[in-house]
Amino acid sequence: MYEIRPESLKSFIEDTNIKLPRFQRKQTWDDKKNFQLCISIFKEYPLGVSILNVEDNGGLKTRWLLDGRQRRNALTKFYRDPENVYLWAKKFIGLKATDQLLDIDEKFWKKINEYLEEDELNEEVDENSNSEYIGVENLDQDELNETEQKYDKSKTGLELLLHIIKLTHNKSTKYSGFTRPFDFTKEIPNLPYSIVNENGKKVLSSLKLKSFISEYKNYCSNDSLDYTLEESFEQFMKYRFSFDDKTQRNIELKISQRWDNIFERIDILDKINNLYLNSKIGLIEVKNLKSVDAQKIFNIINSEGTKLSAVEILSAKPSWNVVIKNPNEPQINAIKDLYKTINVINEDIVKWDLPATLLNRIEYCNLFFKEFNENSKTDFSKSITLGFKILAGKYQNGVTKDDIDKLGRNKNIHWESEFEEFVGDLNTVSKLILSSDYFKYLKSWKFSxxxxxxxxxSINFILLTYKDWVRKGKPIGNDLRVKQLQKNAFSILDNSIYEYVTKIWRGSSDSKISRNLAEFNNQHDIIKPISDNKWNSLLNEILEDSTIDGNPINQGLVQPILYHFYAISKIQGPDTNYKIEVDHIIPQSLFKASTIENKEVIVHNIFNLALLPKDENVSKSNKKLTEITNEWLIDEIKKYEFIDLSDFRKYSDLNNLNELKELRGEIILNAFKDKRNNILNN
Incomplete structure (x- = not known):
């Protein structure tokens, strides 16, 4: 006999009558799984089902938790102490203490996108945010409120989760971003939320602060006060603590200066409380099971399952299951390969199959996309989703989930004929673009x-170049319009690299793609490129300061410029049999062992990076130039790093770092000034 019913998260975690059987697995998930559960909470996803065995001993009921212990533990830890989500996010997202707020934005949305198996989220991220991280250790208490972004009470979902993470960052030895507005330790030595940590130092506890805030709200409720008002908090502090007039004035001054930030924390706790009140978890209650039955149920419900992907959800929609009546041979073969990969026997070919196989039908797609590993579920799902987004961009002028849904219901598309025509058009456009010198050089370096x-x-690039080709009348051969198409393709990629490096492309990009598609028809026949001054300013900042817009560089941001430089400079990549490595000319090991200031950033400066071929048994790896003995590799270094053999010893010494910067910096700047202009003006 069993009963299935929903219960609020709050009731589930606060039920003191729930007991744990001995055969349960360990109590806690790892930090990554805990954070994934938080994503589900803020996305308001279903939170699974827990199994309870209810025993009735003479009217005294005990509820044994057969399944859901780790879930309940994670739910409890986050509810009691919201700072836990920051600790979990550090592992899931890969946060570092030195990360600035913009870095957190970028890392958060990237990991969220990967986890949700979406290329982009529909939630809009403020692309104009210029918030900065300021180390909390160096701030005067009265200045803390000036470092906060203005609180937006309307934040919900993943934006609220991100806000909590950014609010807590960066934890110091004394407090975190969450607790610091409540730091009255100078005025009140024994704050109830001040504890002594394992190192013997006093710190502010967010766990105890939550209890203190609950105490404040209870006080307001009992005295019919509005807890959202500054005066109520001042009155509570006066009631709660005994202090003289001078101390009271100091406390009231700090409350006045920090009230927006204090109330922000209170409001966030309210939002979390409401989430727990309104979110439901499914409970299956069975009654008076024997221990062997309980053990068996636990084993059954915890057997390995298969995660439902966004692609599988799309394939279940009726609008995508319309049969294609007369598929041609290339379509049949591509779809046969698709179903062979997923180990499913298909009968009819349906509409869903066409966009799902689009990328496999593009003959020259490695530059735009990459070689997807069919054995990787992530790669497989991504390649399918990209096909849907490209088709949605063509027909709906947008790439969101809603656009894809509308694509499936668009009755003006003749799928039998138009899809095949589009595949042919994409192959033609790709071939024309790749026949230009710049893209030939870029492809030779296996750039993707x-x-x-x-x-x-990548979606933005292929859609804009396709639209440009169409508006030019679909030219082929040596037509002048083909030259214009190739020049525009260069400008689109040049702009994209610049915008990626300067973080204009970040967070959710669906809306940006839609804007670009909508605005494209109003652009001139020859697309306006990024100005010389912008590139020169960016490159000089990287070379001289190792920063981009004042933020420290990293290898991932500098690498695209490096590939761009080699292609602009018309430097042919190695034979196709070789792999490519991004080499640190002065190796990372030398920087690591040095006392150079900012060494962990300077090591990735573009003047210290180069592209090199990598043979199976021969590569430079982390060696100094003087340690290279293979003659083939020495020749490759001379060719691609622009360093004479006589200078190998010089550039194996960190003391000559500035000389390396002068040597290679000048080459890079000249390439972006002269050789880039040659491409744009010819």
Missing amino acids: IITQLSDAI
């Missing part, structure tokens, strides 16, 4: 827009 930039930029 997806790998070096992002999924969104």
